[in-house]
Amino acid sequence: MFKPKNVFSGFSVDSIEAAREFYGDKLGLPVGDAEMGLLQLTLPSGGNVLIYPKDNHEPATFTILNFAVADVEQAVDELNELGVNTNIYDDPNLPTDEKGIMRGYGPEIAWFKDPAGNVLSVVAAD
Known part of the structure; x- marks a missing residue:
């Protein structure tokens, strides 16, 4: 039977230092150094996400983290007070208000991007 010791996610960025500052300083999440110049992001649930640099990084076209x-x-x-723009979509399929919040289509949600262009969200918790 398949029995992994651990499970974690990962995503790429174009600048480890920009990611460290954004996730650690702006969002206030614990960010530590990992092997080979990578970052380890510790989530409030205790899980970890590996952030790695990629020279030809292309931002994810889907939401990689939901807060x-x-x-x-x-x-x-x-x-917004931290300078993070949450009004990133002008799309009738994702009808958001002036703050970038989609309401009335499931839980309230607003999307934003990290410095590498990866999509993140804040979503209403049950």
Whole structure:
């Protein structure tokens, strides 16, 4: 039977230092150095995500991390105060308001990007 010792996710960025500053300083998540110049992001749940540099990095076209929050509007206001733009879509298939929050199509959600262009979200927690 397949029995892994651990499971973790990973994604690429074009600048490890920009990722360290964004995830650690702006978002306030624990970020540590990993082997071979990589970063280890520790999630509030205790899981880890590996962030690795890639010379020909292309941003993910899908949401790579979802931050579950009690109040999406408050989280959006806090992100905007940090200079993080949450109004990234102008798409009728993703109808968002002036703050970038999609309401009425499931849980409230707002998307934003990291410095490498990867898509993240804040989503209402149950």
